Amino acid sequence: MGLLDGLISLIPEVSKPMEKKLSFKKKLYWTLAILIGFFILGTLPLYGLGEDRLAQFETLSIIIGASFGSLMTLGIGPIVTASIVLSLLQGSGIINFDTSTEVGKKRYHGISRLLGLGFVLFEAIVYVKLGALAPATVIDGIAMNFGAQKVIESLLILQLIIGGFVVLLMDDVINKWGFGSGISLFIVAGVAQQLVMRIFNPFNDTGSWALGLDIVNWQATGFFWSSISTAMSANWQGFFLAFLPILSTVLVFSICVFVQSMKIEIPLQIARYGGFSYRHPLNFLYTSNIPVIFIAALLANVQLLSTVMNNWVNSGSEFISQNIIGQSIGWFTNNVIGQIGAGSSIAGTGISGWATAPNVLNSVITQKTLLLGTDFYLWILGYTILLVIGSMIFAMFWVQTSGADAHSLSKSLFKSGLQIPGTRSDPRILERHLSRYIMPLTIMGGIAVGLLAAFADLMGAATSGTGILLAVMIIYKMYEDIAKEHMGDFNPAFKKMIA
Numbered sequence: 001m002g003l004l005d006g007l008i009s010l011i012p013e014v015s016k017p018m019e020k021k022l023s024f025k026k027k028l029y030w031t032l033a034i035l036i037g038f039f040i041l042g043t044l045p046l047y048g049l050g051e052d053r054l055a056q057f058e059t060l061s062i063i064i065g066a067s068f069g070s071l072m073t074l075g076i077g078p079i080v081t082a083s084i085v086l087s088l089l090q091g092s093g094i095i096n097f098d099t100s101t102e103v104g105k106k107r108y109h110g111i112s113r114l115l116g117l118g119f120v121l122f123e124a125i126v127y128v129k130l131g132a133l134a135p136a137t138v139i140d141g142i143a144m145n146f147g148a149q150k151v152i153e154s155l156l157i158l159q160l161i162i163g164g165f166v167v168l169l170m171d172d173v174i175n176k177w178g179f180g181s182g183i184s185l186f187i188v189a190g191v192a193q194q195l196v197m198r199i200f201n202p203f204n205d206t207g208s209w210a211l212g213l214d215i216v217n218w219q220a221t222g223f224f225w226s227s228i229s230t231a232m233s234a235n236w237q238g239f240f241l242a243f244l245p246i247l248s249t250v251l252v253f254s255i256c257v258f259v260q261s262m263k264i265e266i267p268l269q270i271a272r273y274g275g276f277s278y279r280h281p282l283n284f285l286y287t288s289n290i291p292v293i294f295i296a297a298l299l300a301n302v303q304l305l306s307t308v309m310n311n312w313v314n315s316g317s318e319f320i321s322q323n324i325i326g327q328s329i330g331w332f333t334n335n336v337i338g339q340i341g342a343g344s345s346i347a348g349t350g351i352s353g354w355a356t357a358p359n360v361l362n363s364v365i366t367q368k369t370l371l372l373g374t375d376f377y378l379w380i381l382g383y384t385i386l387l388v389i390g391s392m393i394f395a396m397f398w399v400q401t402s403g404a405d406a407h408s409l410s411k412s413l414f415k416s417g418l419q420i421p422g423t424r425s426d427p428r429i430l431e432r433h434l435s436r437y438i439m440p441l442t443i444m445g446g447i448a449v450g451l452l453a454a455f456a457d458l459m460g461a462a463t464s465g466t467g468i469l470l471a472v473m474i475i476y477k478m479y480e481d482i483a484k485e486h487m488g489d490f491n492p493a494f495k496k497m498i499a
Helices: 002-010 024-041 055-060 077-091 102-129 146-177 182-200 223-232 236-260 290-313 318-322 324-337 350-354 360-367 374-401 406-415 427-458 465-485 492-498
Strands: 263-270 276-283
Touching: 002 102, 024 146, 024 182, 077 102, 077 146, 077 182, 077 290, 077 374, 102 146, 146 182, 182 223, 182 236, 182 465, 223 236, 236 360, 236 427, 236 465, 263 427, 276 427, 290 324, 290 350, 290 374, 290 427, 290 465, 318 324, 324 350, 350 374, 374 427, 406 427, 427 465
Parallel strands: none
Antiparallel strands: 263 276
């Protein structure tokens, strides 16, 4: 552990605030500052990037908080991937850190940062070397020879590493100085940006203003304007294709808010205060948005891997065509990893085919039938099962690694003087009682959140259905935390409004 602790100590870390509790204004200040920085990084293009970068990556940017082609290309991908790997290792017992102690918690977070930095380096090299982010062949009218292209490749990798490292620090700032976490904040920001652009974008495909007095001929890409234009021209298929994503978005929002508010309350009492009664709430979605973040990021990584590997395999490389190892990689890519489907109504192949969601409503409207074929319905079933099982597994692992299991929670409640009414004050009794609820809630909540994510994606909302689900859950959790921790900072009128 000495070498590991030494490596962890070399990684720059944001210092904790001196105050025991930060004020609402200070947290809001740092949250807004990091949010502005996030959007600025997303507008700074990578110098030397070719124009033929993979456009398929744009659809994955919401889940991993990325802006492909900019300094935010890696987004929160390395952080989430590191968390997934660490949770799986901890949950399977391969590594064991006692996160209920300060030392164990600090070491766990330190290794998480170390892994995150490792994935920043790895993903930066893979993206560039395998052609996902290819260097430009001409810069400022000057053709790049082989040597110059290698220099540009190195510059691209360096820029990606710098951007990824800045995101790691920004996440650390939010964790210690802001609301929630950087991961959550960047996901919400990406979803909000996509929703506004896809619903209310007043420009056409070429970037020109598309609204005017002639409503019938509006060519705006925003669903809201398109639904008005197609309705005025009695193009009902076009109207439904434009309006249903808006309706699906509202429906997904409503269902998510309802399910997020479901909870059970466990009766407890404080013996030292004359048996004062207290009801401890446990949310139905006990692990909140964590399972969906993990499974969505995992599927996004599968799609990224598929796109990068297929781009490399089909690049005409001599290593792939003439080397036995390269040929094996090509076979594995074509037959196991597979390819992403061409659109939301045509299934892909291999693992990546199951990792993408079909758009059910869009397919029904365009094909004017519910008989979409056995393969299409198997695709729906496979994607749903993948999300449900993945969410359930990650929920169980997360409970064990985050200190939310019955043992850790019972210790925390017992230290607060709480016990089960009618029993003696013993943490083991409290743990046995909590065990009846926590693991069933973890499993059922994981299944429920997986079903919700699948439903949201299949309905073809205005942006990623999983992204909307995550945004609602993150905002709701943030609202609960703010109401609980900072209610005293608000004036009475505002307190009444948010209560």
